[in-house]
Amino acid sequence: MRSPRLLALALGAALALSACSGGNSAQPQGGEGTATSGGSLVVDTAFSLETADPGNTYDPTGNTIAKALYETLVDFKGSDVSTPVPGLASWTQNADATQFTFTLEGGHTFSDGSPVEASDVVFTMQRVQGMKEAKPNFLLNGITVEQVDDTTVRFTSATPSLQLPAILANPALGIVNADVVKEHGGTTDGSDTAKAYLDTASAGSGPFVLDAFDVTSQVVLKRNPKYEGDEAPGYDRVVVRNTSESATQLINLQGGDSQVALDLNGDQVTQLKDGFTVASVPSASTIFLLVNQDPAVGGITANAQFAAAVRSALDYSSLLELAGAGAVQATGVIPPGFTGALPTGATQDLAASKAALAASGYDGSTIRLQYPNDYPVGGVEFTPLAERVQSQLKAAGINVELAPAPIATELDAYVAGKEGFSMWFWGPDYADSANFLPFGPGLKVGLRAGWTVEAAPQIAQLATTAGSATDPAAREGDFAAFAQALQEQGPFVPLIVPGSNIATANTVTGAAYNSVWTVDLAELKPTA
Amino acid sequence: MSLDGALTRRPRGAWLRLPRVWRSPLAVVGAAIAVAWLVVAVSAPAWVPYPPDAQQLPRLSPPGEGTLLGTDALGRDVFSRLMTGASTTIPLALGLVVASAVIGVVVGAVAGWFGGWVDEALMRLTDLVMAFPTVILAMVVAASLGPSLYNAVIAAVVVSWPQYARVTRSLVLGLRTLNYVVAGRLLGRSPVTSLVVDVAPNVVGPVVVLATLDVGAAVLLLSGLSFLGLGAQPPTAEWGSMISGALANFDAWWIGTFPGLAILTVVMAFNFLGDALRDAVDPTSRTERTAVGVASAPQSVELPVEEDRP
Numbered sequence: 001m002r003s004p005r006l007l008a009l010a011l012g013a014a015l016a017l018s019a020c021s022g023g024n025s026a027q028p029q030g031g032e033g034t035a036t037s038g039g040s041l042v043v044d045t046a047f048s049l050e051t052a053d054p055g056n057t058y059d060p061t062g063n064t065i066a067k068a069l070y071e072t073l074v075d076f077k078g079s080d081v082s083t084p085v086p087g088l089a090s091w092t093q094n095a096d097a098t099q100f101t102f103t104l105e106g107g108h109t110f111s112d113g114s115p116v117e118a119s120d121v122v123f124t125m126q127r128v129q130g131m132k133e134a135k136p137n138f139l140l141n142g143i144t145v146e147q148v149d150d151t152t153v154r155f156t157s158a159t160p161s162l163q164l165p166a167i168l169a170n171p172a173l174g175i176v177n178a179d180v181v182k183e184h185g186g187t188t189d190g191s192d193t194a195k196a197y198l199d200t201a202s203a204g205s206g207p208f209v210l211d212a213f214d215v216t217s218q219v220v221l222k223r224n225p226k227y228e229g230d231e232a233p234g235y236d237r238v239v240v241r242n243t244s245e246s247a248t249q250l251i252n253l254q255g256g257d258s259q260v261a262l263d264l265n266g267d268q269v270t271q272l273k274d275g276f277t278v279a280s281v282p283s284a285s286t287i288f289l290l291v292n293q294d295p296a297v298g299g300i301t302a303n304a305q306f307a308a309a310v311r312s313a314l315d316y317s318s319l320l321e322l323a324g325a326g327a328v329q330a331t332g333v334i335p336p337g338f339t340g341a342l343p344t345g346a347t348q349d350l351a352a353s354k355a356a357l358a359a360s361g362y363d364g365s366t367i368r369l370q371y372p373n374d375y376p377v378g379g380v381e382f383t384p385l386a387e388r389v390q391s392q393l394k395a396a397g398i399n400v401e402l403a404p405a406p407i408a409t410e411l412d413a414y415v416a417g418k419e420g421f422s423m424w425f426w427g428p429d430y431a432d433s434a435n436f437l438p439f440g441p442g443l444k445v446g447l448r449a450g451w452t453v454e455a456a457p458q459i460a461q462l463a464t465t466a467g468s469a470t471d472p473a474a475r476e477g478d479f480a481a482f483a484q485a486l487q488e489q490g491p492f493v494p495l496i497v498p499g500s501n502i503a504t505a506n507t508v509t510g511a512a513y514n515s516v517w518t519v520d521l522a523e524l525k526p527t528a
Numbered sequence: 529m530s531l532d533g534a535l536t537r538r539p540r541g542a543w544l545r546l547p548r549v550w551r552s553p554l555a556v557v558g559a560a561i562a563v564a565w566l567v568v569a570v571s572a573p574a575w576v577p578y579p580p581d582a583q584q585l586p587r588l589s590p591p592g593e594g595t596l597l598g599t600d601a602l603g604r605d606v607f608s609r610l611m612t613g614a615s616t617t618i619p620l621a622l623g624l625v626v627a628s629a630v631i632g633v634v635v636g637a638v639a640g641w642f643g644g645w646v647d648e649a650l651m652r653l654t655d656l657v658m659a660f661p662t663v664i665l666a667m668v669v670a671a672s673l674g675p676s677l678y679n680a681v682i683a684a685v686v687v688s689w690p691q692y693a694r695v696t697r698s699l700v701l702g703l704r705t706l707n708y709v710v711a712g713r714l715l716g717r718s719p720v721t722s723l724v725v726d727v728a729p730n731v732v733g734p735v736v737v738l739a740t741l742d743v744g745a746a747v748l749l750l751s752g753l754s755f756l757g758l759g760a761q762p763p764t765a766e767w768g769s770m771i772s773g774a775l776a777n778f779d780a781w782w783i784g785t786f787p788g789l790a791i792l793t794v795v796m797a798f799n800f801l802g803d804a805l806r807d808a809v810d811p812t813s814r815t816e817r818t819a820v821g822v823a824s825a826p827q828s829v830e831l832p833v834e835e836d837r838p
Contacts, residue, residue: 247778267588271779321587322601373757381776384601387763391583402762405675 040237041508041524044249045262046375047242048407052213053198054174055128058135060427060518063171065240067517068221070174070204071229073102073121073153074165078512078523079281081431084165088116088175088205089153097160097470102168104151110177111202111209111224122147123178125155126188136172138444139430160470163434170430171517177203207233207522217242221521234510234525244374246381250503259505262518265379266324269501276503277511282337283378283500284515285427286330287385289369289493290419294450298420301367302450304489305360311346311493313353313396319388319495323380326499332483333426333490335497339433340466340479345494346487353396366399370413371423373404378498385495386423417448423495428515433479437463439492440482449491459485552807558800561793568611569618576608580765588780598782600773609765610786616677616766618794621746624681624688629739631685632692633731639693640700641723651697654690662687666749670758677750677766680759684749688742695738699731733809741802744795751791767791 049061054070057063075087089102108116125145128136143164144156155164167173178186180203185193202210207229208221221238241258243249249261250268253276269278291307292298300306316329328336331345369390371382383404390400400421413419426445428435438444440463442453453460462482469475486492502511502519510523577595578584583602591598597607639650657665669683700723703709709726717725751768753759760766762773767787774784 245775247775251778267777268779376776381601383762383773384776387581387602388583390763391581403675404757404762406757 039235040239041235041260041521042252042258043238043240043260043262043519043521044243044252044258045240045518046244046246047216048375049215049219049242051195051199051215052202052210052219053195054172054176054204055124055131055136055192055198056134056195057172061240063517064519064521065219065221066171066174067206068208068233068238068521069202069206069210070171070176071108071116071206072169072171072174074169076169076431076514076516079514081166081428081515084169084431087169088121091165093164097162097164098157100155100161100164101148102153102155104153106151107228108205109226109228110180110205111226112177112180113226114177114179116175116205118147118150118153120175120178121145121153123181123186123188124173124175127176127181127186127192127194128173130188130190131192132190136170138438139167139170139173159468162470162475163430163432166430166432166434169516174204174206177205205229207231208238211237231520231522233522238521238524240521244376246376246379253503253505256505259508260511260519260524261503263376263379264501264503265376265381266326266499266501268324268379269503270325272503275506277506277509279502279504279511279513280326281500281513282326282328282335283427283498283513284335284337284431285377285425285500286333286335286497287377287380287382287423287425287495288330288333289389289495290414290422290424290449291491291493292417292420292450293452293455293491294417297418297450300360300362300365301420303360303362305356306362307489307491307493309353309356309360309362309396310393310398311353311487312349312356313398314346314389314392314493314495315348316345316495318392319385322384322388323378323496323498326501327378327380328497330494330497332487333439333492333494334433334436334479334483335428338428338436339476340483341433342480342483342487350396357397362398364397364399366401367421368403369400369421369423370403370405370410370419372407372410375407377425377427378500380496380498382423389423389495414448417450419448431516434467436479437467437482439486439490446491451491456489459489552804554800555804558797558804561797562801565614565618565790565794565797569614572611572615576605576611578605578608580604580609580612581763582608588777590780591782597786598780600770600780600783601777606770606782606786609770610767610790612765613767613770613787613790614794616760616764617747617750617768620677620681621743621750624684624750625739625742625746627681627685628688628742629692629735632689632694633696633735635689636693636696636698637700637723637727637731640697641704641719641727643701647697650693654693657687658690658694660687663749663752666753667756667758670753675758675761677754677760677764680750680753683753683758684746688746688749691742692735692738695734696731699734700727703727703730737802737805737809740798740805743798744802747791747794747798751787 045061047061048059050059051057052065054066057066072087073089074084077085088108089104091100091102093100104118110116122145125140128134129140131137142157146154148154181194184197199213207224207227209224211222212220218239218241223233223236243252246263246265246268250264252258253261269280272278289310291301291310293302295302320327320329329345331342334341369386371386373383386402390402393400414422414424440446441451441456441460462485466478466482469478500513502513504511507527508524509527510525511519512523514520583604585595585599585603585605587599587601587603589599595605595607597610600606635650639647666683666687669686670680673679673682709722712722712726750759754766754768755772760769762769767790770787771784777783
C-alpha cells in the first residue's frame, strides 16, 4: 500500500508543478487535462465495442476506432454517404454490376512503413471471409476476391451487387498489413488468431495507431507517423472514453474534461450555449421491437397476429416525445432518407390491436421485454422508452414485464436469437438500403427474431429481388415493397429514428456525423 | 417489539429500561421520522395524488409547476413515486433485517451454546461470509439469481446475517456458564429449553439494538442494488432506481434529489433510534440499577456493533 501512495503523491506533486508552469511551457503536454492545447483530444461515447480488430468488429464504437486505425478501399466524404468516393483505390464495374476492379492509387504505407499492396487487400478480404463467426463476415457473402497484379484487385459476385462500393467503405473491411497479421496468427482459412494481437497494436495505414485498448474504459490512439493519406489527423493523441451516461457526457463537455460528446440527446444539446458547437442531423439508426417467431423462444410472440397487435397498440408520437429534437418516427425498417423508405409509418389503432390480440390467442400472461439499459442510441435512453411501451401495451391488454440488462450481457442473447420480446437498434454499416435487407426472413436480423425463409417465402423473395437489382429505379420500388411487407407481416416493430447530435467544444472543428462510423476522428481539428 | 409500550410503562426490573437517554432530542427526532415513514409506507398507495406509473403529466416539469415535487422524464409524478417507493423499500428492509437477525441469532446461539466443532464450523462459515465486501457479495448473489427486488432482498440477507451470529455467539458464550443458567440445567432443563428460557431474554436486547441500527444499512443496500439495476426493475417506484433514472436527466435535479433525501432521512432516523436503544440497554448507563434483578440482567453485554461490522 505504501509505495503506490508515495507514487500517487509524487504524481500529484508533479502535476501540481507542471500546472504551475502554465502556458509558458514549451513542452508538448500529454494527458487528458491538456487536450485543448492541441496535443490531445478526449471523446466521450457510450461504448459498443468488442475488439480493435477490424475483421471482427461490427459495432458503432468499433467502427469509429477501426476508421481511425485502418484505411478502406472506398470512402465517404463527411456526412454524405449517398456517394462512395475512392479511398485507397478507384474502381470500375461491368454492366451487370457483378465485377468490380479496384486499382490502388499507391503511395499509402502501413504504420511500419511498408507499402499497401494488392496482396494486403486480398488477404484482408479473405481473412474476413475465412472467419465464419466474425461479425462482418456476411459483408462479403458470395463475393470472390482475387489479385490481378500488384496494384489491382478484382471482386466478383454471382449476383448484381450495386452496393459493393458502399460495403467496402465499412471500417470492418479496413486493409490490414498482411505480413504483420500473418506473423501474429492471421490466416484466411478460418483458424485466425490475430485478434488478440490486434487488440494490443494496430496494423493499418490509417491516420492513427493504437496506443492502448480497454474494451470497458477507454481507447487511446496516437498519430501514425507513417501516414501518407490526405486526412492527416489534427491531434497527436485521441482518447475515446466509455461514458455510458449521456448526462455525464454533458457534464464532462461543459466542464472541459472532454471536447467531444457523441451521445447527447435533444434535451441536452439545447443546454449548450456559448462555447460549444452542435452538429445535429437525423441519425440512420432505428430503435425497434423484436417479436420472436420461434415458438420455442418466444411462445405466444411467435403468433403472427401478436406482432400485428403490438404494432397497432403503440402511440408513436408519444414515443417520439421521449427522443427529443431531431428524432422522427421510424416508418419501417428502412429509415427516412434511404432508398425505399416508406412515407408514413404505423399508426395507433387500439380496436385493430385488440382484434389481432384476440386472434392470436394471447391469454393475458406476462411477457418479458428485454433491452440494453446502458446504451443510449442517438441520446435516447432505452429504459424510459421501454417503460412507455410497457404502459401503452398494458392499455391495449398486453402485460409486459421489463427485463433490462447491460448491453454486454444482453447482446449475446439477442445475436443468438434467444430473446422472445426485446427492444434493440440497428445502425447501417454501409450506406445503402441493402443494409436493411438483413431484417428479411432467414437473414442476419431476421434470424435473431427466429424468422426463417420457410416462415415467409414471399418476403424472402422480395429481399432477394431488392438485393440483386441492377436498375436504380426498379431497385427503389423493390426496396419499398420489401419494407411494406415487413410493416404488414414482419416480426419487427420499428419505433423511432433518433436524432444524432455531435457536440464539440469550440476549440474543435470538423465534426460531421457519418452514419457508418459516427465520426471520423481524423477530421477533428483544433480551431486555428 | 413495542417501544412505545416500553416507553410509557417502564417495567421495573425488565431487561429493557428506557432511561433518560431515550428522551434525548435525537431519539425523539429519529422516532418521529421513522414512525412518519412507516405510516407513509403503509398508507401511501391510498392517498398519493397520481398512480406511481401513470405517464399523464407534462415531462420534466419542475417542482411547484402543477405538482409538488415535479415530474420525471416520462411525465410521472415524483411525489407519488416517492411515497409509493416507501411502501416498496421500507417493508422489504424491515423484512430483510428480521430475516437476517433470525438466521444470525439461530446460528450464533447454536454455535455459542454447543461449542466445539459446531462452533468452529459455524463461525468459520460466518467469517467466510464476512470476509467478502458486503456490497460486492450482494451484487454477485443478486446478479446470479437474476435482477429483481426479491432476489436483492435474498442477497442482502445472505450478506447481513453474520453480524448477528457473532454478537449472539459472544453473548451466549458468556451466559451459558453463569450460575443461574447452570442451575437451570441442574434442575433438569433441556439444552433447548435452557437456551430459550434462560439465555434468549438476555440476547434479545442487544440484537434488537443491532437490528434497529441495521435497518438504515438495509435500506441503503437495497436502494444501492436497485440503483445498480440488480434490485427493483422499471417501472417499479423504488428510491434507488428513481435515482438511477435521474442520471439520464441530471439537470432535472428534482428527480434524484428527493429520493436521495428520503433514503437519507430513513437511514438517519433508524440510526438515531438504534443509538438511543443502545444507550438504553448499555449496562454502563444503568447507574440506578439496584441489586434486585441482577441475576437476570445481562452481565457481559457489550455490543461489538461497530467493530464487527465490515
